[in-house]
Amino acid sequence: MPAKNLQYHNDYPYFFKSDACKSCGGKCCRGQQGYIRINMEELGNMANAKGLSPKEFARQYVRQVTGGLSLQERIINNEHFCCFLDPVDHYCTIYQQRPEQCRTFPFWEEFKEEPEKLFLSCPGIISVPKPT
Numbered sequence: 159m160p161a162k163n164l165q166y167h168n169d170y171p172y173f174f175k176s177d178a179c180k181s182c183g184g185k186c187c188r189g190q191q192g193y194i195r196i197n198m199e200e201l202g203n204m205a206n207a208k209g210l211s212p213k214e215f216a217r218q219y220v221r222q223v224t225g226g227l228s229l230q231e232r233i234i235n236n237e238h239f240c241c242f243l244d245p246v247d248h249y250c251t252i253y254q255q256r257p258e259q260c261r262t263f264p265f266w267e268e269f270k271e272e273p274e275k276l277f278l279s280c281p282g283i284i285s286v287p288k289p290t
């Protein structure tokens with residue numbers, strides 16, 4: 159049984175040590191341009207949390223992308239930051255309302271077979287040796 163701060167899902171060849179988030183500087187929320195996909199329910203929840211109407215929230219923080227909606231990014235020192243990543247302390251400023259895409263990281267389908275890029279970019283990933 160993994161320790162309390164270790165997350166594990168069947169079929170993924172790694173554990174995730176969530177304590178690493180406290181000191182990694184928000185690496186999964188910044189870097190190259192990408193999508194932080196949200197749905198309408200999440201948009202509504204985040205708008206509520208910000209005290210904004212969904213329409214005003216969308217104007218300030220959402221963009222349309224292929225296949226749906228994404229949170230906007232801000233470019234800081236040539237890096238793309240999620241618009242909700244604090245640029246100074248690197249914490250998510252809407253952590254309790256963060257969307258499903260963020261909640262499920264790093265257990266994404268794309269990493270199941272090819273976890274190598276995660277091993278390089280996320281200090282919370284602990285590889286599980288393959289059975290011999």
Ligand code: SF4
Pocket residue numbers: 186187194229240241242243244249250251252253256257260
């Ligand atoms: S919503 Fe929060 S957890 Fe998700 S990418 Fe933005 S800053 Fe990171």
